[in-house]
Every structure is written in structure tokens, then in C-alpha cells.
Amino acid sequence: MFTGIIESLGIVKDLKNELNNLHITVACDFTDELKIDQSVSHNGVCLTVVNITNNEYTVTAIEETLKKTNLSELKVNDIINLERGMKLGDRLDGHIVQGHVDQTAICTNIENEEGSWKFTFKYDSKLNNITIEKGSITVNGVSLTVVDSKKDTFSVAIIPYTYEHTNFKNFKIGTEVNLEFDVIGKYVSRLMNAN
Known part of the structure; x- marks a missing residue:
């Protein structure tokens, strides 16, 4: 669950296709606070962190996600909006956002x-x-x-x-x-x- 209040901007560092999936590697200023399995919103798309190396982390978008979103159009060095999952007890400054792009x-x-x-x-x-x-x-x-x-x-x-x-x-x-x-x-x- 997210609020739609962008926390940081990320830079796309690498894109790798594997079968119908796209692995997206991103650098941002909160990478050192992430853990494997955490959800992060990328241009509004909720994706799971699958790898962390130094100040970069990787998420995987499946075919269904790529068909419904603009993630298949990403290029290396593109700037994307990032938001980590909402914490219980925090203010809801935006609105209830699921991270499921329509x-x-x-x-x-x-x-x-x-x-x-x-x-x-x-x-x-x-x-x-x-x-x-x-x-x-x-x-x-x-x-x-x-x-x-x-x-x-x-x-x-x-x-x-x-x-x-x-x-x-x-x-x-x-x-x-x-x-x-x-x-x-x-x-x-x-x-x-x-x-």
C-alpha cells in the first residue's frame, strides 16, 4: 500500500530481459535501507526487490505488468518516481494507492x-x-x-x-x-x- 507521495527519484542503471520478464536495476538514495522482498513503487508500479548490490537494487516486472504499464519503454538513465510501502501509523498525505496500474x-x-x-x-x-x-x-x-x-x-x-x-x-x-x-x-x- 502506498500514498502517492513520491519519496525519491531513481535512475535506471540496467535492463535485462529474461524470457517474458524484465529485470530493472535502479540506483537511489534509500537503497541502503532496503531489504530483499520489500515492495517499492516504480512510476506507480508495485515491484518486489529481488537483489541489492551497493547503491543499486533490482526488481522484476512480469509480462502482465509490462503489457499494462510504461515499464517496457524504460531506457538506461531514465528517471523514475519511487515510493516505499506505507508504514502503519504514518500520516496518509496522498490517497490510498495500491501500486496496481490500471x-x-x-x-x-x-x-x-x-x-x-x-x-x-x-x-x-x-x-x-x-x-x-x-x-x-x-x-x-x-x-x-x-x-x-x-x-x-x-x-x-x-x-x-x-x-x-x-x-x-x-x-x-x-x-x-x-x-x-x-x-x-x-x-x-x-x-x-x-x-
Whole structure:
């Protein structure tokens, strides 16, 4: 379980394909605090630490994960958003994030609003995921509030702190991102679509 408050940025150091799996090696400033079997969110994808060497650790993404997320597009030296699992008793500063990406989206617009940025994303609405204005959405693991919501697009406002401390600063029009829709909204959508 995560909060969507990004703890650190990681640098992809190595990518190795093995059968249908992708082993991703990452360097970050909290590697020395990790243990094998811990969960870490990578651009919003919950993955298990399988190896630690010096200041780098490795996680494995299986075929299902690679199909639903942007992890198959990673390149060495890419910057990714990282968050370790939530501790019981800590404040929940973002919202409840499972680390289970629902689908990807494409950045279609970036507006500099003189003190903040407005990012707009388009996603495939056939998967029955929804956003609502003022509702929660997770983009590459970042807990955000939806500003504008339409059937297959939404926008979010990014403050300077979030812009500087996440990989939003590297987004361009056409950037593919991971989305995790609000868990309560997913249950409501499922109930509404049940026959």
C-alpha cells in the first residue's frame, strides 16, 4: 500500500530481459535501507526487490505488468518516481494507492500557468476507468487531484515542488504514463456496469 507521495527519484542503471520478464536495476538514495522482498513503487508500479548490490537494487516486472504499464519503454538513465510501502501509523498525505496500474495514458498538453503547470492526459475509455473533478488519480505513482474530467481525458495541476521532485519535469507531449484510478471509483464503476 502506498500514498502517492513520491519519496525519491531513481535512475535506471540496467535492463535485462529474461524470457517474458524484465529485470530493472535502479540506483537511489534509500537503497541502503532496503531489504530483499520489500515492495517499492516504480512510476506507480508495485515491484518486489529481488537483489541489492551497493547503491543499486533490482526488481522484476512480469509480462502482465509490462503489457499494462510504461515499464517496457524504460531506457538506461531514465528517471523514475519511487515510493516505499506505507508504514502503519504514518500520516496518509496522498490517497490510498495500491501500486496496481490500471492502464497507461498519453500526455496531450502541458500549460505553464505562471506558478504551476497543467498537464492533460488521454486514456482509452473502453476499459471503463473514470475520473471525476476533484477526485484522486495516480500518474506515474504521484497522488494528484483531477482538475478537468471528460470521458477519456483529464488534467491535473502540478505545483513547483511536485514538478521538481518527480519525473513530471521530464514529460513532453506524447509521454506515456501509468495511471491508477481511485480504488473507490473503480468499485463504483464496476457496480454500475454489473448486470
